[in-house]
Amino acid sequence: MEYIFERITLDAELCDGKPTIRGLRITAQTILEYLFNGTTEEEILEQYPILEKADIEACKKFALEMMNKNYRIKDVAA
Template identity: 40%
Template sequence: MDIAGRITIEPGKRGGRACVRGMRITVADVLGWLAQGQSVADILADFPELEPEDVSACLAFAAERERGTATVHAA
């Protein structure tokens, strides 16, 4: 999975937190929705600008960050 192509960090956007493709939707937002029990289909219906691969990239980014191996490039 190309996380760097889907997850971006911009110093002036959302406090420099990891976001999906430069949007104002953070990785933490997506993870929180999943943790609350929303399905990927629910999230995509609520946020049509997101793609299924974005949700997968959020999960992969979180896993890599937990392992200490996450890398993204500033947008």
């Protein structure tokens, strides 16, 4: 397991290698989807008592950091 951003971890053997929170089986994507769909942080913490408020903040910061990168579209031979 490798920490890639504060509390966000990567492990090829966990959740198909998706970024997770502190090596738990909870992906950053799951938490971000809850937030995007209007779930409050308090509701998330009630649903996932193992999480801490700092975990949710780390997910938001991680998403912002991912958007701060430059991406290029490669041409693929048809």
